[in-house]
Amino acid sequence: MQTTDAFNGLDCLDCGASFDAADGPGRCPDCGGVLDPTYDYESLDLSRESFARDPLTDGHAGIWRYAPVLPVPQSAAVTMDEGSTPLVEAPRLAEELEVGRVLVKDEGRNPTGTFDDRGAALAVSAAAAQGATDVALPSTGNDGQAIASYAARADMESHTFVPSRASFVNKAMINVHGGDMYVVDGRLDDAIEAYEDVIAERDDYHPLRAFVTPYRHEGAKTAYYELLEQLDWELPDAVVCPTGDGVGVTGLAKGARECRDLGLVEETTPLYLAQSEGCAPIVEAFEAGAETAEPWEYPDTVCGALEVPNPAGGRAALRAVRETGGGAVAADDQDIMDTAATVALHEGLEAGVAGAAAAAGAWALSRAGEFGTDDTVVLLNTAAGNKDADLIRSRLMAKGM
Numbered sequence: 589m590q591t592t593d594a595f596n597g598l599d600c601l602d603c604g605a606s607f608d609a610a611d612g613p614g615r616c617p618d619c620g621g622v623l624d625p626t627y628d629y630e631s632l633d634l635s636r637e638s639f640a641r642d643p644l645t646d647g648h649a650g651i652w653r654y655a656p657v658l659p660v661p662q663s664a665a666v667t668m669d670e671g672s673t674p675l676v677e678a679p680r681l682a683e684e685l686e687v688g689r690v691l692v693k694d695e696g697r698n699p700t701g702t703f704d705d706r707g708a709a710l711a712v713s714a715a716a717a718q719g720a721t722d723v724a725l726p727s728t729g730n731d732g733q734a735i736a737s738y739a740a741r742a743d744m745e746s747h748t749f750v751p752s753r754a755s756f757v758n759k760a761m762i763n764v765h766g767g768d769m770y771v772v773d774g775r776l777d778d779a780i781e782a783y784e785d786v787i788a789e790r791d792d793y794h795p796l797r798a799f800v801t802p803y804r805h806e807g808a809k810t811a812y813y814e815l816l817e818q819l820d821w822e823l824p825d826a827v828v829c830p831t832g833d834g835v836g837v838t839g840l841a842k843g844a845r846e847c848r849d850l851g852l853v854e855e856t857t858p859l860y861l862a863q864s865e866g867c868a869p870i871v872e873a874f875e876a877g878a879e880t881a882e883p884w885e886y887p888d889t890v891c892g893a894l895e896v897p898n899p900a901g902g903r904a905a906l907r908a909v910r911e912t913g914g915g916a917v918a919a920d921d922q923d924i925m926d927t928a929a930t931v932a933l934h935e936g937l938e939a940g941v942a943g944a945a946a947a948a949g950a951w952a953l954s955r956a957g958e959f960g961t962d963d964t965v966v967l968l969n970t971a972a973g974n975k976d977a978d979l980i981r982s983r984l985m986a987k988g989m
């Protein structure tokens with residue numbers, strides 16, 4: 589695999605064992621922990637200025653501006669210039685939340701309309717660098733669409749296992765990208781079971797399941813570098829991230845750690861993860877002081893992207909919020925849909941229901957006194973609002989609006 593100079597290999601987040609990236613995707617063979625890319629940070633000469641390049645003149649666009657702290661060089665990238673998403677001021681939300689500033693990191697502006705594009709670009713690039721011809725994953729929908737899109741760009745076959753409740757948009761676009769799609773009756777766990785049966789038989793399918801490939805959360809970390817740059821390296825007081833499997837929040841925490849350890853800033857920002865009350869295994873574990881999330885018995889939420897009853901990154905996500913001094917919050921589905929409509933009405937911004945879970949979670953955090961009146965709060969909108977237009981509109985209709 590063609591790698592960047594500082595990339596060392598993979599370390600297990602649980603037992604610390606080290607592995608060569610060429611050993612392939614997977615969990616730690618010793619303890620089953622999540623593998624995480626590591627770098628020789630000492631060899632890197634990075635500063636705030638070194639990231640401030642003009643993407644139009646030297647070809648570093650989106651997530652690839654941070655290539656020195658990614659495993660794959662830009663020369664081997666499968667890319668559609670994902671990243672470089674705007675950080676949009678939301679003054680009315682700030683007033684409503686009684687904080688100084690609210691900024692929405694709008695990941696809906698990515699190529700397939702989600703945060704997942706960052707990790708998909710990196711994971712497909714790494715798979716291509718390892719010679720893969722076929723990639724496979726189970727998905728709630730958005731990451732399946734993202735992988736199908738990047739696989740198409742890399743001339744690879746994608747095999748995606750989605751539950752029947754995945755959104756029409758996701759399923760349609762996986763088809764449009766020419767992906768091989770298995771629609772499995774039931775919910776995410778049923779799709780995972782079908783995926784595991786197939787992957788056990790197919791050595792030629794390169795697994796891109798989150799936290800089986802170590803590169804999905806690695807792609808997500810670039811959003812943290814980016815938002816600090818957009819804030820001129822001033823730390824926000826809180827970042828709220830919608831969470832299903834834990835990819836986003838684990839990646840953001842790694843970005844926060846790296847930015848501090850590289851000396852770009854002095855501290856990390858408190859990260860808060862937000863889930864729906866209909867499927868909140870990580871919030872439950874956080875509140876119980878547990879190290880791992882227990883499977884959620886009856887998952888049922890309108891936020892399909894967050895309906896992950898047994899999150900592969902549960903442990904990593906819990907560590908992420910605890911090590912940054914943040915927390916975890918769950919919001920009710922009706923509140924989440926109302927929030928999506930309010931954000932669209934008051935700010936003009938189109939947030940998907942998962943993104944609206946972050947805003948609804950921020951309301952709950954504000955009521956609980958977690959924010960100060962001068963605080964800058966960043967909300968991650970993980971997906972474009974038009975992915976969930978039918979859901980959000982149906983709520984308006986139910987309220988007779």
Ligand SMILES: N[C@@H](CCOP(=O)(O)O)C(=O)O
Nearest residue numbers: 730831832833834835836893
């Ligand atoms: N990526 C999701 C939302 C959050 O999932 P996570 O795995 O990053 O916790 C989406 O499709 O919106």
